[in-house]
């Protein structure tokens with residue numbers, strides 16, 4: 001299993017464990033209502049939501065949940081707190097000999113149901129994210145490319161900027177595998193992804209498109225700006241050989257096909273033009289970019 005798959009599996013196991021512990025509260029609250037058995041001393045404290053197992057898990061995990069969906073993460077924290085407030089009212093009343101409070105019970109049930117729902121949605125997000133990313137390079141795979149292409153096209157139309165697609169292909173990569181083995185090939189792919197990622201601008205979107213092909217969606221004010229950005233990628237790759245333990249670093253080169261996306265052009269059409277430009281670049285000697293006509 002890849003690191004990423006391990007992380008996703010661990011995150012889901014932790015989420016399930018936190019949920020199980022919290023669901024146990026339904027049983028304790030019920031027992032308290034029926035038998036007046038206290039649900040546990042600390043659960044009647046005002047900061048019970050911070051002291052419980054779920055509260056500790058949430059505090060630890062919140063930044064990651066916020067990254068996935070900030071709105072749902074805050075709702076989750078608020079629902080958790082609300083649920084503890086309801087438990088305190090509910091059990092406090094029962095223990096003081098007052099009759100069960102229907103409103104507090106409804107509050108508890110609603111908060112509990114909302115909590116479970118948000119957690120289920122986070123579980124799906126964690127799984128979707130694990131599948132969406134390439135385990136080797138950590139870059140997105142092409143599943144979300146179509147949607148991102150349409151968004152960038154729309155953004156370019158509204159902002160008056162130009163939209164480009166750039167196809168990167170490593171030069172003579174087969175030799176790397178043949179001479180150094182597949183593991184070094186994998187290392188070189190990961191290294192290239194890191195090199196490219198380091199110089200991405202916030203609006204750039206980089207994908208692992210295929211085996212040793214990477215696709216970039218890029219917005220630019222004009223063609224000169226796009227070409228300068230592509231030159232920066234070429235320069236960075238030339239200056240970042242792959243470090244190999246106990247051996248001379250392995251030089252890396254890429255050839256790039258750059259195509260300006262025309263109004264109304266589909267992803268498929270733009271990629272085909274970028275691909276043709278890429279092959280022109282390969283035939284012209286590699287380690288360069290070619291702008292598609």
Ligand SMILES: Nc1nc2c(ncn2[C@@H]2O[C@H](COP(=O)(O)OP(=O)(O)OP(=O)(O)O)[C@@H](O)[C@H]2O)c(=O)[nH]1
Nearest residue numbers: 169170171172173174175177182185186211212282
């Ligand atoms: N190690 C490793 N190799 C891969 C992976 N994906 C594709 N490859 C290899 O990438 C190589 C691509 O080789 P070719 O398409 O022949 O091209 P090339 O040798 O790079 O030559 P040019 O593109 O013409 O410069 C093949 O040997 C594939 O096995 C991967 O995930 N890991």
